[in-house]
Amino acid sequence: MVSGAAALIASAARADAPGLALDGRYQQGGFAFGRTSPRAALAIDGVGVGQASRNGLFVIGFDRDSAPIARLDVANGGGDSSQQIAIEPGNFDIQRIDGLPNDQVAPTDPELLARIKAEAARKAAGFASNVDADDFKDGFVLPVQGARLSARFGGQRILNGQPNRPHYGSDLAAPIGTPVRAPAAGQVCFAETNLHFDGSLVMIDHGQGLISCYLHLSRVDAVAGRRIERGEMIGAVGMEGRATGPHLCWRMKWRGRNLDPMLMVGRRAPV
Ligand SMILES: [Zn+2]
16 A cells, blocks of 8 residues: 555656666655666765676665655666655654653663673674675565554654654564564574663674664574575564563664665565
8 A cells, every 4th residue: 555645756766767677665764676787886876885686686775864865876887877766754753752850861880881882893793794695576574473563663752852863673562472584585694692772683684785683582593694584483572672562673774774674565676
């Protein structure tokens, strides 16, 4: 189901530049799957973002705070293409809470701060994974069956006028122990238990810089460095780390941009 405005944008974007086919959700936190020549060089707003796969497939993402227009340049040896993509604003839940005491809940214990820093460095290595693959091409299914979407991507609390970091995941609430399965194939690029904020965390590299993340797991079955197929067990729903109830926080990142994974469910790369 698409709204009238979204349908218009999608149909406008279907008049793709020569040698280029795109399909996706053109909104903040959204993405496009594309097909062009094998190994064509890609740039967004003049900045290189790698090459299409050996099959000519690629993915690009639009950050939560993306500008209203993105320009995609595809250089494929003579037949270069350029396309403007109109990005609709995201509809994010913003909550203002005023009159709070100003001593925020930020950790100050040096040992804990050192631990958080070390965990962040290991996670950064996971996010930097860049497997030469296009495992996103058949699209994504939900990683948890029968879950309730308890918090949408992009929500933000503004405490005493200070904006907190936005929520960069889609929270899928389900009982502890509910299986979490790979929503698309890929290579596991991070699998650790007991992180301070994220609890047990798994990341999967789907190729072309697209990394999906699974937080607060009560059990981890995925093994770092191994390939995982769609439907294979990643682990189980939990509430480890900073979580107020059992849920899977499902996140998606593309080359440093935070995407809404729910927008990818049911979409495929153009054929
Ligand atoms: Zn979350």
